[in-house]
Amino acid sequence: MLAPFRRESDRAPFLDFVAQRPLHLEIGFGRPHHLCDLAAQHPDARVLGFEIRRRWVRAADRRAAREGLDNLRAVEGDARPYIEQLVAPSSVEAVYILFPDPWWKKRHHKRRVFQPAFIETLGERLVPGGMLIVKTDVEAYADLIVEQFLELEGWELAGTSHADPTIAALPRSHREKKCIELGIPTYSFRFVREAR
Ligand SMILES: C[S@@+](CC[C@H](N)C(=O)[O-])C[C@H]1O[C@@H](n2cnc3c(N)ncnc32)[C@H](O)[C@@H]1O
Numbered sequence: 450m451l452a453p454f455r456r457e458s459d460r461a462p463f464l465d466f467v468a469q470r471p472l473h474l475e476i477g478f479g480r481p482h483h484l485c486d487l488a489a490q491h492p493d494a495r496v497l498g499f500e501i502r503r504r505w506v507r508a509a510d511r512r513a514a515r516e517g518l519d520n521l522r523a524v525e526g527d528a529r530p531y532i533e534q535l536v537a538p539s540s541v542e543a544v545y546i547l548f549p550d551p552w553w554k555k556r557h558h559k560r561r562v563f564q565p566a567f568i569e570t571l572g573e574r575l576v577p578g579g580m581l582i583v584k585t586d587v588e589a590y591a592d593l594i595v596e597q598f599l600e601l602e603g604w605e606l607a608g609t610s611h612a613d614p615t616i617a618a619l620p621r622s623h624r625e626k627k628c629i630e631l632g633i634p635t636y637s638f639r640f641v642r643e644a645r
Pocket of ligand 1: 501
C-alpha cells in the first residue's frame with residue numbers, strides 16, 4: 450500500500466481521517482487557496498488534497514497549522530493510485546478538479562487526471578448524489594470533458610458556470626482568481642453521481 454505518511458505510526462491516524470464523513474477530495478490543488486478556504490468553510494468536513502509538487506503540499510500544511518485547520522490533510526503524490534488504494538467506495542461527498550493541466554500532446558495523455566478510467570474510479574468513490582466539480586480556462590478541454598461525461602453512465606450534468614448556486618458558493622482557486630483578474634473566461638461544471 451502507498452504511504453502518504455513518513456512514519457508507520459502515522460498510518461492509523463491517517464486512515465481514521467479518511468474514514469470520517471463527510472469527506473471532500475481535491476486533486477492537483479497547486480497553490481492551496483481553494484483547498485484551505487474549503488476546509489475553513491466546512492469545519493465539520495474532512496478535506497483531503499493531493500498534489501504532486503512538494504512546495505504546494507508544504508504551503509497547505511503551513512497554512513493549515515497557522516489557521517488551525519485540523520480538518521485538512523495534504524498528500525504529496527499522484528492522486529490516482531492514492532485514491533484507488535486509500536479511499537473507500539461510496540465514501541466521498543465531493544471531488545474538485547480545478548484547472549487541470551490539459552496535456553495536449555498524445556504521448557502525454559497518460560498524465561491527464563481527466564481520463565475515463567479515473568473518472569470511473571471517482572464515480573465509485575462518491576456517495577450517491579455526490580458531486581464532481583471541474584473547472585478549466587481551456588475551452589477545448591471543457592468540450593472534451595463534457596464529451597467524455599456524455600459517454601459515461603451514472604452521471605448527471607447538474608450545473609454549469611457561476612449561474613449554478615453550488616458552484617457560485619465555492620471558494621476560488623489560485624488559477625481562477627488569476628483568470629478573473631486577467632479577464633480570462635472560465636468553464637465550470639458540476640457533475641452529480643446518480644444513485645446506483
Ligand atoms: C494548472 S495547475 C492548477 C492548480 C490549482 N488547482 C488551481 O486551480 O490554481 C494543476 C496542478 O495539478 C497538479 N497535478 C497534476 N497531475 C497531478 C496528479 N496526478 N496528482 C496530483 N496533482 C497533480 C500539478 O502539480 C499542478 O499543481
